[in-house]
Amino acid sequence: MSVLITNGRIITATDDFIGDIYIEGEKIVSIGKHLHVSADKTIDATGQLVMPGGIDPHVHLDMPFMGTFSSDSYETGTRAALFGGTTTVIDFILQKQGHSLQEAFDEWNGRANGTAVGDYSFHMAVTDFNDRTRPEIKTMVEDHGITSFKTFMAYKGALMIDDRQMTALMQEVRRHGGLVTVHATNGDMIDYLVARHRSEGKLSPRYHYLSQPEVTEAEASGRFADIAHYTGCPGYIVHLTCEGALNAVRNATTRNQHVWVETCIQYLLLDASHYGEDFEGAKWVMSPPLREKKDQVTLWAGINQGLVNVVATDHCPFRWEQKLMGKDDFSRIPNGHPAIEHRMELLYSEGVRKGRISLQKYVELTSTNPAKIFGLFPRKGTLAPDSDADIILLDPNRQHTLSAATHHMNVDYSAYEGWQLTGKVQTVLLRGQVAVDQGECKIEKGYGRFIRRSRHTGLA
Secondary structure (H helix, E strand, C coil), X not given: CEEEEEEEEEECCCCEEEEEEEEECCEEEEEECCCCCCCCEEEECCCCEEEECEEEEEECCCCEECCEECCCCHHHHHHHHHHCCEEEEEEEEECCCCCCHHHHHHHHHHHHCCCCCCEEEEEEECCCCCCCCHHHHHHHHHHHCCCEEEEECCCCCCCECCHHHHHHHHHHHHHCCCEEXXXXXXXXXXXXXXXXXXXXXXXXXXXXXXXXXXXXXXXXXXXXXXHHHHHCCCEEECCCCCHHHHXXXXXXXXXXXXXXXXXXXXXXXXXXXXXXXXXXXXXHCCCCCCCCHHHHHHHHHHHHHCCCCEEECCECCCCHHHHHHHCCCHHHXXXXXXXXXXXXXXXXXXXHCCCCCCHHHHHHHHHHHHHHHCCCCCCCCCCCCCCECCEEEEEXXXXXXXXXXXXXXXXXXXXCCCCEEEEEEEEEEECCEXXXXXXXXXXXXXXXXXXXXXXXXXXX
């Protein structure tokens, strides 16, 4: 099967020109102006932005959490991602304490293999690092192509590791060319504040926010950066939300250290005013919580300063009946927010259209940087000969409204209900196949493929 995309405005992290793209099978063969080739299918992209498919390196599909599971499966979640222009996701395998990394890999791969619609890979979340699991780091890197390892500095008794384990893990991961990522919040301080608010009868969703003040994230981010600097291990902070945490990263640059930083679309656009005394605020209960408007200003500035490298989602949706598990106690509300479908269009409309970022920066944040940081580049994350033909066509002027009534995520509310956007993904190709066109998914579950990743080399 060959495809010719003609007359589109081709945007990469470095390019911006009108041209054509010729695809054979799963790969891009050539890019240029006025390509004289015959193809089985021709797509006229006049007036469209033609960009690499999005890569969302932070999603949680079919994830067990707080006695339930996130509501998007690999089928529904990756399909929804495709509708929004994200062609590849990286999910988190969660090791169970007392069990091996291989057991966790087998469990997660069993859920995804044969059901995913879009392409996917995995991070390995290490929750129990010891002499028995240490040799598995090499196995994950060399046998499975999993080169990033997630750690939690919160959720004691379930996911959290201490600084002793963090240091040992970083030393082992560095030895094998990997990267350590972190949920950087001070779990002990948060647990204390949660217990105090509960004892005082303060149980509304607002107290989820008040139990995780900015200092809990700033302190943990600085501590993680210090340990990474000592061990020499590349470090990546997931879902960074606030000025204090970003300043900890900024301070690390004074010793010539680079800590990779991811924020999420919600932290750029939503703020803590959503947490009221009524239960409606449960829709935005996530960890870390939404912050203040001053933190949004900091994050947008951090993007253009090169301190914030990736915009992801931390997509971890729960239906309203699941959120109601915490109706009488904020600490029992499943933490998570649906966004896998809307990241690309929200960032285009609120970022590019409003002059906050350039088109090249947009492609960097949503595709090229995650591909480079996580060992997918140049197979994915760019438009170039021999790269996978993961391509989106976005109409830059089409207006539309976000709503739970029309989204494809398996969740019965929208965190962005009624938001009016300019810029709509019209057509999506995944490895040369038209995956989405004019609001219709053209591929079946099982088309998505597990993507092995190479060792970490940064943005080189």
